[in-house]
Amino acid sequence: MSNEYAILRVRVTAKDADTLRALLRDTRPDVGGRIGQDEDGSLSFDAYVSPEKAQALPREGVTVTTLDYDATATGRARQAEVGQGDQFAPADAVPQGLALKVKDSKGAKDA
Amino acid sequence: MSYLNIVEVESAVASLATAFPHTCELIDLPERSFEGRAAHALRIGTAEPGVNDAVVLIGGAHAREWGSCEILVNLAADLLHAHSGGTGLTYGGTSFTSAQVHGILDGLDVVVFPLVNPDGRHYSQTVDPMWRRNRNPAQSGGHPEAVGVDINRNYDHLFDFETAFHPNAPVRVSADPADPDQVYQGPSAFSEPETRNVRWLLDEFPRTRWFVDVHSYTQDMLYVWGDDNNQSVDPTRNFRNPAFDGKRGLKQDLLYAEFVPKTDTDDSAVLAEQFCKALRGVRGKNYTPQPAFDLYPTCGTSDDYAYARHIVDPQKGKILAFTVEWGKSFHPPWAEMEKIVLDVDAGLVQFCLTAGT
Numbered sequence: 068m069s070n071e072y073a074i075l076r077v078r079v080t081a082k083d084a085d086t087l088r089a090l091l092r093d094t095r096p097d098v099g100g101r102i103g104q105d106e107d108g109s110l111s112f113d114a115y116v117s118p119e120k121a122q123a124l125p126r127e128g129v130t131v132t133t134l135d136y137d138a139t140a141t142g143r144a145r146q147a148e149v150g151q152g153d154q155f156a157p158a159d160a161v162p163q164g165l166a167l168k169v170k171d172s173k174g175a176k177d178a
Numbered sequence: 179m180s181y182l183n184i185v186e187v188e189s190a191v192a193s194l195a196t197a198f199p200h201t202c203e204l205i206d207l208p209e210r211s212f213e214g215r216a217a218h219a220l221r222i223g224t225a226e227p228g229v230n231d232a233v234v235l236i237g238g239a240h241a242r243e244w245g246s247c248e249i250l251v252n253l254a255a256d257l258l259h260a261h262s263g264g265t266g267l268t269y270g271g272t273s274f275t276s277a278q279v280h281g282i283l284d285g286l287d288v289v290v291f292p293l294v295n296p297d298g299r300h301y302s303q304t305v306d307p308m309w310r311r312n313r314n315p316a317q318s319g320g321h322p323e324a325v326g327v328d329i330n331r332n333y334d335h336l337f338d339f340e341t342a343f344h345p346n347a348p349v350r351v352s353a354d355p356a357d358p359d360q361v362y363q364g365p366s367a368f369s370e371p372e373t374r375n376v377r378w379l380l381d382e383f384p385r386t387r388w389f390v391d392v393h394s395y396t397q398d399m400l401y402v403w404g405d406d407n408n409q410s411v412d413p414t415r416n417f418r419n420p421a422f423d424g425k426r427g428l429k430q431d432l433l434y435a436e437f438v439p440k441t442d443t444d445d446s447a448v449l450a451e452q453f454c455k456a457l458r459g460v461r462g463k464n465y466t467p468q469p470a471f472d473l474y475p476t477c478g479t480s481d482d483y484a485y486a487r488h489i490v491d492p493q494k495g496k497i498l499a500f501t502v503e504w505g506k507s508f509h510p511p512w513a514e515m516e517k518i519v520l521d522v523d524a525g526l527v528q529f530c531l532t533a534g535t
């Protein structure tokens with residue numbers, strides 16, 4: 068995967084399974100998530116592709132919608148949300164978990 | 179709070195083991211990554227190891243699916259704090275009593291391995307956010323785009339996909355290290371230290387009866403099989419039968435469907451449904467419980483491998499195996515990821531509860 072240019076996040080929709088199979092075989096896009104089926108029988112999935120590849124995807128029975136024109140930049144913004152250093156280095160620092168720790172109510176105990 | 183870097187995942191795991199010595203044991207995985215990183219898991223439970231059946235939960239195999247590690251670290255922390263504090267757990271609209279938390283720790287070994295692929299996560303968090311594989315350059319021929327193996331295609335299940343599948347089946351795997359879909363399977367099954375660590379964990383806990391691999395995305399709770407549709411009628415149609423080589427992996431066909439006893443499908447469906455129900459209770463998110471196979475067959479995945487172990491070797495115990503696909507993107511803003519952690523952890527606590535009873 069190259070970093071020389073932006074990677075797009077696109078939604079690819081194919082009118083039926085045969086069209087989708089052929090598309091996947093021919094183009095081998097980097098697929099994100101699973102393939103979803105819409106009510107009209109069409110199939111869609113997300114892909115992460117270069118602008119050149121995005122232009123090569125549309126064909127008979129296939130539509131391509133760009134969801135994010137620079138998924139790499141979005142990913143880099145998320146990298147800024149990754150911790151620096153080690154928040155658990157102090158001897159008394161322990162992950163707390165995100166759930167609320169609640170004493171049982173009487174009702175809960177009886178349930 | 180923010181996404182955990184790889185040092186923090188490791189130190190989170192170690193600090194939990196130190197803080198809860200009576201309910202938690204640090205497990206040193208035997209293999210180091212290509213870049214030399216050690217990996218650790220936790221065994222959570224009040225009994226001696228081997229007394230209870232085990233649930234094995236792994237995450238972080240795919241580098242860019244960052245939140246999987248946070249889901250598992252926080253699950254471990256929730257269970258341990260609630261157990262020691264005598265409290266229940268509340269995830270939005272889904273709650274568990276202190277007795278339920280005690281029931282899980284007293285009745286099961288909950289084995290949590292949050293970061294299977296540390297090299298890949300580090301690369302994704304610091305260089306290429308879209309990186310999926312590990313960072314093993316052995317098959318790359320010096321080409322940067324050909325570095326790395328897809329860990330979740332490197333397990334020993336239908337690894338020889340060109341023989342096993344129908345020529346028209348769009349199998350989501352590749353024998354090409356530079357495959358742009360990042361699904362290079364590696365030169366052989368279990369060629370990678372990361373997959374060997376997971377196999378070791380299943381061997382180390384022979385009473386493992388449930389396995390969950392945490393991935394993203396699409397909001398699904400998947401169970402076996404991934405290579406073709408399920409059927410419970412004809413046991414001869416199975417992944418070991420060479421008579422069906424070249425016939426697997428098509429969706430709308432009568433050529434092949436993978437055998438699984440009805441009781442196993444039913445038990446798996448119940449666990450997946452219970453997971454989704456508890457998850458939905460948190461804030462209304464709908465995850466779909468379903469078999470893993472869709473238009474896109476897979477091979478060499480952890481869930482199919484884990485379930486198939488008892489078929490390949492009758493000495494091994496049966497493991498019902500699952501893959502969570504959380505969320506709708508690989509790295510949502512942390513504020514959203516925190517909510518997804520609550521969603522999925524509520525599902526996983528319920529999963530353990532259902533499994534243990």
Ligand SMILES: [Zn+2]
Nearest residue numbers: 240243393394
């Ligand atoms: Zn994944």
